[in-house]
Amino acid sequence: MSDLTVIEPRRPRHCAECHQGPYPRLFMESDTPRCLDCADLGHLVYLPRGDTALTRRASEYSTLSAVVVRFNRNRGRYERQGILVEEEALARAEEACLADEESRARRRTRDAQRRTTQDAAFTTVLAAEISRLYPSCPPERAQEIASHASLRGSGRVGRSAAGRALNEHATTAAVRASVRHVDTPYDELLMAGTPRNAARSVVSLAIEAVLAAWRTPTAPHPNSAPPA
Known part of the structure; x- marks a missing residue:
């Protein structure tokens, strides 16, 4: 850090050498205030605090530099400006x-693309697992459930450790939640003021009926040719 210090005086002060002023910044030399021109610092430009990286680099690249400070009466000390x-x-x-910043922006873009690819791959795997557990679930519905459950940042079951591991209980929970909201009047009951537990009890049999139908493999058409 530079040993040169420039102050921002709290009251108007003039240069002791050129007798001009008042100046917003003065270089103190043996308790004598000098303007930046008289102190041979007039060619420097001011960089306010706030951007740590910019300040650090500018200090490193500058052959001559000075720290600008102002006295804080409440704290009884000089503070860097x-x-x-x-x-x-x-x-x-x-x-x-x-x-x-451009490099960080490119990295953020690459990371986002990688996450999108990873999420798409996991959604496909989760949809396949749903179809395995519930072979009669329509493929587009399995994809919809998987996409909803695995949405990044949603906190849903597909983002949990169990969901990512394709735990059967977690997968079933995602399917059950979808059936509850899509295939039963559960949401309408909640909007009508029905307590959540009571609403769940009302729709439980309807949910189990849908799940049971989806668990049953679709029977082949009677006229379909036998496998070779």
């Missing part, structure tokens, strides 16, 4: 940070 650096160093630091 920013830095003064060479303009070329700041421009170089900005370019480097921009390149980093």
